Amino acid sequence: MKLVLAAATGATGRLVLDQALAAGHDVTALVRSPGKLPPATPHARIDFSTPDADALAAAVAGADVVVSALGATGKHDAGVARTGTVAIIEAMRAAGVGRLVVLSAAPIGTVPTPVRPDKPRTDPGDGLVLRVLTPIVKRALAEHYADLALMEDVVIDSGLDWTIVRPPRLTDGPAKGAWRTAVGQNPRNGWTISRADLAASMLEAATDPGAAGKILAVAY
Secondary structure, three states, rough: OOEEEEEOOOOOHHHHHHHHHHHOOOEEEEEEEEHHHHOOOEEOOOOOOOOHHHHHHHHHHHOOEEEOOOOOOOHHOHHHHHHHHHHHHHHHHHHOOOEEEEEEOOOHHHHOOOOOOOOOOOOOOOOOOOOOOOHHHHHOOOOHHHHHHHHHHHOOOOOOEEEEOOEEEEEEOOOOOOOOOEEEEOOOOOOEEEEHHHHHHHHHHHHHHHOOOOOEOOOO
């Protein structure tokens, strides 16, 4: 499979890259800092806060799927998930590429946006403890989650064969090789997942035609 990976040097993106290469996929990394990539990794230098439309369209041309692990790592790149994803979608349309998998977060199903203002206050999969803790986390990460919610709107309305992957709290633990998946809501009492298994779930979605048009929440 020819796979284009956005944000391939981030905490999750680098694991997606490693696993995709290990699986034998033909991967092109889209990154701001190519020096952080493993030697000889095919790549295009893209700054997703101010993306070059022509360079991005050229980079995704011929891809079977684009996988994005975009997300802000601090206030310096606030808004990058939506801005970068809009650019990716426009590049995919220009290049005739139809399959897109993006990384979001578990609480986004309850973060309203101007396009989708009537989201539920709680996720059906969250138990009592998570219903208490999630509002606290949402307040602490309000700007980050607002960006991801707007990004999801752009993806859902893109007309592409999209999949959104929503994990809960991420850990740096080893891969277990197994996780629970729920469509359109969080797995019941799903607290955590390792970045390694999150990366595996994103690759699994990228190779599964049945995942298109679905929001997949993953957790242990």
